Amino acid sequence: LLHNLPQGFSFENTRRNAVLEANLSEKGYSAPNARKTGTTIAGLIFKDGVILGADTRATDDMVVADKNCMKIHYISLSETFFTLPGVAADADVTTQMMSSNVELHSLSTGRPPLVAMVTRQLKQMLFRYQGHIGSSLIVGGVDVNGPQLYSIYPHGSYDKLPFLTMGSGAASAISVFEDRYKPNMELEEAKQLVRDAITAGIFCDLGSGSNVDLCVITDKTVDYLRGYDQPVQKGMRGGTYRYKPGTTAVLTKTVTPLPLDVVDESVQVMDTE
Amino acid sequence: MISAQAYGGNGKVKEYHYTGPVEHKFSPYAFNGGTVLAVAGEDFALVASDTRLSEGYSIHSRDSPKCYKLTDTTVIGCSGFHGDCLTLTKIIEARLKMYKHSNNKSMTSGAIAAMLSTILYGRRFFPYYVYNIIGGLDEEGDSETYKQDTYKAGGSASAMLQPLLDNQIGFKNMENVEQLPLSQEKAVQLVKDVFISAAERDVYTGDALKICIITKEGVREEIVPLRKD
Numbered sequence: 001l002l003h004n005l006p007q008g009f010s011f012e013n014t015r016r017n018a019v020l021e022a023n024l025s026e027k028g029y030s031a032p033n034a035r036k037t038g039t040t041i042a043g044l045i046f047k048d049g050v051i052l053g054a055d056t057r058a059t060d061d062m063v064v065a066d067k068n069c070m071k072i073h074y075i076s077l078s079e080t081f082f083t084l085p086g087v088a089a090d091a092d093v094t095t096q097m098m099s100s101n102v103e104l105h106s107l108s109t110g111r112p113p114l115v116a117m118v119t120r121q122l123k124q125m126l127f128r129y130q131g132h133i134g135s136s137l138i139v140g141g142v143d144v145n146g147p148q149l150y151s152i153y154p155h156g157s158y159d160k161l162p163f164l165t166m167g168s169g170a171a172s173a174i175s176v177f178e179d180r181y182k183p184n185m186e187l188e189e190a191k192q193l194v195r196d197a198i199t200a201g202i203f204c205d206l207g208s209g210s211n212v213d214l215c216v217i218t219d220k221t222v223d224y225l226r227g228y229d230q231p232v233q234k235g236m237r238g239g240t241y242r243y244k245p246g247t248t249a250v251l252t253k254t255v256t257p258l259p260l261d262v263v264d265e266s267v268q269v270m271d272t273e
Numbered sequence: 274m275i276s277a278q279a280y281g282g283n284g285k286v287k288e289y290h291y292t293g294p295v296e297h298k299f300s301p302y303a304f305n306g307g308t309v310l311a312v313a314g315e316d317f318a319l320v321a322s323d324t325r326l327s328e329g330y331s332i333h334s335r336d337s338p339k340c341y342k343l344t345d346t347t348v349i350g351c352s353g354f355h356g357d358c359l360t361l362t363k364i365i366e367a368r369l370k371m372y373k374h375s376n377n378k379s380m381t382s383g384a385i386a387a388m389l390s391t392i393l394y395g396r397r398f399f400p401y402y403v404y405n406i407i408g409g410l411d412e413e414g415d416s417e418t419y420k421q422d423t424y425k426a427g428g429s430a431s432a433m434l435q436p437l438l439d440n441q442i443g444f445k446n447m448e449n450v451e452q453l454p455l456s457q458e459k460a461v462q463l464v465k466d467v468f469i470s471a472a473e474r475d476v477y478t479g480d481a482l483k484i485c486i487i488t489k490e491g492v493r494e495e496i497v498p499l500r501k502d
Contacts, residue, residue, distance in 0.1 A: 038330065057502070062429070064474045168330050202502045206330045206476040209502035232502040235469035238462045241441070249448045 038207020040169030041071060042197045043138045044181065045162045046190035049147045049218035050140040053194040055169065055202050056227075057209035064209070072215045072224065074099075094135050098122060115141040115148040119158055127156030136166045142219045169201025169208040176200050191216065191228075199231050302354050302402045303328055306477030307339050308428035309350030310464060311408035312442065315422075317457045318487040320348040320408040321464045322428075323472070323499060325480040326355060335480040335501065339428075342492055343369060347382045347409030348485045349389075352428035354402035361401050364392060382409030404428050410487055422455045430471035430478045437467055461486065465497050472499040 041054045054071035057064055073095040101121055106113040119139050126133055131154045139150045151164045163181050165173040176197040185193070194214060201208040211230050216223040306327040312319045322339035325332060339352045341362045349365070351358040368388060372380050380388070386407050393401055404427035424442050426434035439445040441463055444452050464484055472479040482497045 059476060062476045064476065067473065204332065206327060206332065209476070209500075232500050234473065235499060237466040237469055239459075239466050241466075243447070244449075246449050247447050249446075 039071060039167030040165070040173050040198050040201025040205060040208040041138055041167050042165040042173045042177070042194055043140045043149045043163065044177065044190060044194060045147045045149050046185045046187065048187065049142045049216065050149055051190050051194045052138060052140045052215045053198045054213050055198055055208040056211045056213060057207070059207055062206070067210050070213065070226070072213055094122070094133065112143065114143045114145065115139060115150065119150040119152060122152050123156045123158050126152065126154060131155040138164055138166055140217060142217055165197065167201070167208065169205030172200040172204040173197035187216070195229050199229070202231060305333070305353070305355040306429050307352035308426065308430040308434065308471055308475070308478045309339050309352050309404065309406050310426045310434060311350060311406040312424045312455070312460050312464060313408060313422065314455045314457060314460055316488065318408040318410055319460055319464055319484055320350045320406065321468065321482060321484040322350050322352065323468060323478045323480065323482055325478065327477050338483040340483055340485045342485065343385060344379045345491055346487060347385055347407060348487060348492060350406045350427065351403050353404050357401040357403045361403050365389065382407060382411055408487065410489065430475035433471050433474060434467050457486070461495070468499060
């Protein structure tokens with residue numbers, strides 16, 4: 001039964017889409033694009049573990065679609081793995097798939113999952129889709145081999161490094177890391193460094209903005225610091241822009257009474273303990 | 274590593290198809306972002322712009338205002354391609370001097386607007402990539418002239434600002450609202466508030482706001498900080 005089901009993506013509509021796109025461009029319109037978020041994400045290894053950081057702006061072309069979105073998603077809570085979806089909407093689905101796969105794999109091996117295992121599964125999946133899934137990710141975690149940090153690109157290549165940045169603000173963030181990174185930093189110094197790197201992306205990159213989210217992972221704990229820092233304050237407006245009831249014009253009003261009879265009455269007590 | 278796309282259905286490497294001459298275009302234009310706004314009331318005019326100059330995902334400058342003072346009664350806001358903005362304002366300033374020397378008086382706002390129209394049309398087939406808004410005061414005539422509050426937004430966040438101004442200044446889409454004429458204080462506050470909102474959602478707008486307030490006393494400037502992210 002399982003062999004009859006089609007596997008992977010269905011490419012049936014590619015020919016139809018190509019014809020549609022040609023027709024649209026004849027008239028001067030263009031087909032809609034997949035939304036890229038434009039981002040600054042960063043990770044580094046410190047004395048006790050790994051810190052991941054991200055900004056919180058999601059853009060639709062050059063308009064801000066979400067001022068406070070979550071870019072740090074967790075793969076496996078019990079084993080302290082977290083990944084940072086980078087630059088596409090594909091990231092959410094990728095993370096969910098990985099989360100279930102990691103759970104199944106660790107049940108099958110009978111061992112806690114390894115960061116390298118997550119990286120391998122992700123890169124094999126991304127390579128299979130030849131870059132059509134536009135996710136760039138940073139995977140960070142602590143396992144029996146110690147703290148590890150990997151970056152994975154949409155075509156399936158990966159790097160294992162002590163500090164990494166990805167996204168449209170990567171250049172701004174990496175310059176901060178290159179200046180001040182040292183191996184085996186203390187927790188507070190490392191948090192400040194990641195915060196400064198993300199802040200550089202927030203101010204110097206138009207695709208990144210709003211707040212800094214941090215995630216500190218050690219072998220014992222995971223600390224998800226949502227909204228760790230807000231380097232930008234929203235401007236205060238001076239005027240009031242409220243509308244009194246009756247301001248909106250009602251053009252037509254139709255009232256349709258619904259004749260309903262009470263058929264049955266039952267009471268269910270809520271447990272408010 | 275050869276990618277899977279190089280192989281056809283039967284497993285052999287596909288023939289390479291040459292699709293004809295490929296043209297790599299050079300674009301003479303760039304988009305440097307920025308939003309401009311002008312409001313005219315009964316005895317005042319405002320021209321406001323943000324001060325951020327961008328290109329792609331980067332910021333060139335956080336202090337590059339887009340309002341240019343032309344005379345004591347006229348200010349122009351220019352946004353779009355910064356190269357064309359600078360050239361266009363240079364040309365306008367030169368033409369203003371020529372007019373003053375030959376006619377012995379300064380150009381009025383309306384005359385400047387008409388002249389700008391001919392300058393821009395002269396480049397109909399290789400346009401200046403500039404969004405222009407002129408704000409200014411005209412000399413008072415002896416007779417009563419019909420005036421109404423006018424407002425226009427241009428540049429990258431214009432689509433966000435214009436509908437809000439239609440509602441707040443033009444009282445559009447509202448009923449049972451007292452339609453008071455716009456005072457200078459309310460207009461300045463409104464301009465500050467709409468730019469604060471535009472900076473939230475438009476990545477090209479931010480850093481600072483510069484408002485040029487034109488009254489019969491002359492041109493006064495106010496600078497207000499905006500979001501820098």
